[in-house]
Amino acid sequence: MLDIFQYAFMQKAFAGGILAALLCSTIGVFLVLRRMALFGDGLAHISFGGVAAGLLLKIYPLASALAFSVIAAISIQKLKQMKIRGDSAIAVLFSFGLALGVVLASASGGFGADLMPYLFGSILAISDADLLAIILIGGTTLAALASFYRQLLYASFDEESARASGIPVERLNALLLVLAAITVVLSMKVVGILLVSSFIAIPATIAIRLSKSFTQALAASAIVASASVAAGLLAAYYFGVSAGGAIVMALALAFAASLLAGKEGNP
Amino acid sequence: MKVLEFEDVSYSLGGHKILERASFSIRKGDFVGMIGPNGAGKTTIVRLALGIIKQDSGRIALFGKSASEFAEWGKIGYVPQKAGFDQDFPASVFEVASMGRSAKMGLLQRFSEKDRKVVEEALGMAGVLHLSKRKIGSLSPGQQQRVLIARALACEPEFLVLDEPTVGVDAKAQHEFYSLLEALNCEGMTILLVSHDVGAVSRKANKIACVNASVKMHDAKEGIEEALACAYGEDFRRIPHHHD
16 A cells, blocks of 8 residues: 555655644634634635636745635735624625636636646645645744744634733634635645635534544544545545545545434533 | 723724723732722723723823833733633643743743642642643633633732633632632732622722722722722612522
8 A cells, every 4th residue: 555655746745744733723723713704715715716816926825826826815804803794795705816817817818727737636646845834934934833822722712812811813713714714825726716615614624523622623623624535535545536536525424424324522 | 009000991892982081090919809890990900000992091000110112911810701712622721721821931041840830830730730631622611710710810910910711610619719819819819809709809909999880999898888889879779698
């Protein structure tokens, strides 16, 4: 079985995939608990506009996608402060980002083929630059989450009490959304824009359902996400199926298994 | 020393005046019971005092500093009304109580062994240390309320603010809860307790704050009839009874 690791592209796929899995599954726990599971999906579609803009302007597409995604995350936070419902704010930017991507792609006379890896993921073709970006930016994102972990937990559990304890809730919420934007863009290359939200939402949903503590939920989410990456890559190698699709199929199977696994919230 | 001071504070929401030129103060060591009918402005006073909302006019001071400049939130413990959180939230009792420590810790500070001991002591005082590893949503409403008290105590507060903390809590747990507050007050902690339980408030508190758009303070031992009339109007009736 270990012959899979003799190929450099597979080594990169495992390294990049598992790092992206750790990122998505960690940020996913915070987003799902705040009932923002579709936030990742919204940002992924906005990033599509960013990728198209990058391809058109001939700059590194992940960089332009990151800029679009961070601006969108801050805009969603501002719209929420203006009393626009969170799901409505995501829906508006979601449509705009997707439409922008389509308009830019059609105006350029076609770089449709270049967009495909971002839509469906190209985990088996992760470049050294992509891997380096995931290691550096992803590592920084995880470090930021670890640094503000207690305050983020308090603000997620009981926002009003956290505010009463002097925790800067608005700034922490903005930080979380920006970290989510970075996570979405980095994961795009692994599972693709269309599948990023399942990568964020499914492991977290399984973990929240089965865990008795927050640290347990974070660990379970990370294990489910990483195991699904490994399962998807093995399926891609041995059965010749799409790696991104196989990863999400593995996540869906894990979710189904979690439904059978037992009652939620066991004391 | 004044722990909390309201001076001519007004607050309105959607054109409706909730507080009008409310003035009162709470001194160090006081145990103030705050009573008043629904919609009188009790929770608004708590939210204003904690900086969650801002007053339209007037001045609010905490520990002698204007509320807008006040930054030592670790001096204040807050126990909200129950069920303010998602019952499916995956947090253990210990993790919930530890959240109270966040007010004392800097943003990047690590959770130390001392922090752990303080949280365990707070859980012990609230009588829920044995439930540390349980999921918060799996506890009874009374046990959950005790955990929220432990969370407030975990920041080692000088001033404890409780907003109707015994709603949905059974009689025995309420009795134990009020005894705990009494003991904390005896140790020097200043307490503001918002409650509909007029009987308990008049027995345990040493001052009663009556809220009905404005605030009037009364001595709990001598002014209870006056306080009730002030809060609920002259037509209120007391039905004397006792439980075995």
